[in-house]
Amino acid sequence: MYGFEALTFNIHAGYLEAIVRGHRAGLLTAADYNNLCQCETLDDIKMHLSATEYGSYLQNEPSPLHTTTIVEKCTLKLVDDYKHMLCQATEPLSTFLEYITYGHMIDNVVLIVTGTLHERDVQELLEKCHPLGMFDSIATLAVAQNMRELYRLVLVDTPLAPYFSECITSEDLDDMNIEIMRNTLYKAYLEDFYRFCQKLGGATAEIMSDLLSFEADRRAVNITINSIGTELTRDDRKKLYSNFGLFYPYGHEELAVCEDIDQVRGVMEKYPPYQSIFSKLSYGESQMLDKAFYEEEVKRLCLAFEQQFHYGVFFAYMRLREQEIRNLMWISECVAQNQKSRVHDSVVFIF
Amino acid sequence: MEEQDQMQSSIEVEEVEEQQREGKRLEEENVVRFLDSLDSYVTLLDSLSSTLRQGWLELASARQSMGASRINGALLDLKSHSAATSLQVTHHDDEILNQPHFTLCKWASSKNGYGDEKLRENKLQTNSDGPQLRHRSQFAEKIPETKGAPLIVDDQVQKERTKSLSMFGTLVSPKLRAAQLSFETALETLVEIANVRLTMLSTSDQVRKELEGTEG
Numbered sequence: 294m295y296g297f298e299a300l301t302f303n304i305h306a307g308y309l310e311a312i313v314r315g316h317r318a319g320l321l322t323a324a325d326y327n328n329l330c331q332c333e334t335l336d337d338i339k340m341h342l343s344a345t346e347y348g349s350y351l352q353n354e355p356s357p358l359h360t361t362t363i364v365e366k367c368t369l370k371l372v373d374d375y376k377h378m379l380c381q382a383t384e385p386l387s388t389f390l391e392y393i394t395y396g397h398m399i400d401n402v403v404l405i406v407t408g409t410l411h412e413r414d415v416q417e418l419l420e421k422c423h424p425l426g427m428f429d430s431i432a433t434l435a436v437a438q439n440m441r442e443l444y445r446l447v448l449v450d451t452p453l454a455p456y457f458s459e460c461i462t463s464e465d466l467d468d469m470n471i472e473i474m475r476n477t478l479y480k481a482y483l484e485d486f487y488r489f490c491q492k493l494g495g496a497t498a499e500i501m502s503d504l505l506s507f508e509a510d511r512r513a514v515n516i517t518i519n520s521i522g523t524e525l526t527r528d529d530r531k532k533l534y535s536n537f538g539l540f541y542p543y544g545h546e547e548l549a550v551c552e553d554i555d556q557v558r559g560v561m562e563k564y565p566p567y568q569s570i571f572s573k574l575s576y577g578e579s580q581m582l583d584k585a586f587y588e589e590e591v592k593r594l595c596l597a598f599e600q601q602f603h604y605g606v607f608f609a610y611m612r613l614r615e616q617e618i619r620n621l622m623w624i625s626e627c628v629a630q631n632q633k634s635r636v637h638d639s640v641v642f643i644f
Numbered sequence: 645m646e647e648q649d650q651m652q653s654s655i656e657v658e659e660v661e662e663q664q665r666e667g668k669r670l671e672e673e674n675v676v677r678f679l680d681s682l683d684s685y686v687t688l689l690d691s692l693s694s695t696l697r698q699g700w701l702e703l704a705s706a707r708q709s710m711g712a713s714r715i716n717g718a719l720l721d722l723k724s725h726s727a728a729t730s731l732q733v734t735h736h737d738d739e740i741l742n743q744p745h746f747t748l749c750k751w752a753s754s755k756n757g758y759g760d761e762k763l764r765e766n767k768l769q770t771n772s773d774g775p776q777l778r779h780r781s782q783f784a785e786k787i788p789e790t791k792g793a794p795l796i797v798d799d800q801v802q803k804e805r806t807k808s809l810s811m812f813g814t815l816v817s818p819k820l821r822a823a824q825l826s827f828e829t830a831l832e833t834l835v836e837i838a839n840v841r842l843t844m845l846s847t848s849d850q851v852r853k854e855l856e857g858t859e860g
Binding site (some may be wrong): 366400401404408411417471475476513518519522523524525583621622627638639 | 684697700701704705707708709711712713714716719720721722723802806809810813814815816817818819822
């Protein structure tokens, strides 16, 4: 025990912790995934999911189903669970729960801005936004021409406003600027979330710092790999890394100068918690790296449920559901494309 | 006199037989050419199918890795811009190959005039061993040594590839780049299929005419 959470936690958050542990019990098991992997059509998948918590969300969907429909309906289940928890939560848990959605908010902002740059219809873009990241004035993003206007017209009244201080320029929005804006916002958000959890203290701080550090480290590796061969300079790359995590600061120095996947591997293998990730991959291979990261993340998220009286279980549940939805999306795509032999390439079992 | 007539007639008979042998040889050549083109056509169709399957799966994998909000149809660019890849149709004046020929001009920008049109044409024309699935490394295309193929094409082609992917963001997953390469290979295969199909139809017509001529 870290403090005296056991004495006071249940007064305000005991009900919701029980709720979220109940939701956790509803996550799909390995047996469910084995059944799903043997489905021949998307209607078979719908039939198998009808016996799970997703059943009521898919039952009214007409055939022929599409993979995006399955993902949308399963996401609605996650959104309903979240909204129920949020409306029942008191401070500081309500702020903690809101923090979990800021990442989706950033993704939605970037989607609207990028789509507008490409002369797409705003309504079409709004339909593609993640429901957890919606806010009232999101449609107004389409009128902004540069980041200063973006901030002044829309984002100043949103929770993302404090994250914009490093992004505000009068440069017109283009693909590179938008990418840098996305990653700068996400970096600021992660650091803010980290500081908030540290302020909460106790078991929440301990568990969330591990989970958020892993997230920051994974982002650093993905930014490095994705920027290899692009015009992003080493300095710009380093600016996108978060200022916490296992790699901070020396690992970041080394990652910033990496030019290929093997150099990234060399950096990561110096850190024992990440040695197991690359031990599963052969040299030069990066295709299975995502799966290896997801497996490590799921392991850490499941461990969060081993302790009581902390807010990490809420974060862990949301992330595990998102992983489950990714699994369902992959299985649906393999079934729809008649490539069932590849279904185990990206499915990450939770239990 | 009679001997001379006999010799003349035997020479004429030999000439006729020679012409018949030559005609038969040409018929057989056309049949072999038709069968070769048919074999190439079927092999290319199979190759196209597997390349497209690979591309679609890689795209789904990229979508899973980067997220549905980063890879979706709503991000495709509707602004008017020049085509990065175009198809050129040329006509041969050759008596034998009296048919159009398709050439893919990939990643050729009108601004700088660079493109690997000659590379594609050389590869298509020297494709006599049958179609093969091309495998490329992720970031550098190993272009075989050909006369007049500048190495600067590598960098320019890579830039054009990155530019076309930029609608999904500038920091994209290697899986998305792999999907792009797969669809690029599929496009090349499609053009090869079109050329082989033309050859196949042309030789098929010739064989049919010869058969009809023989029966007549």
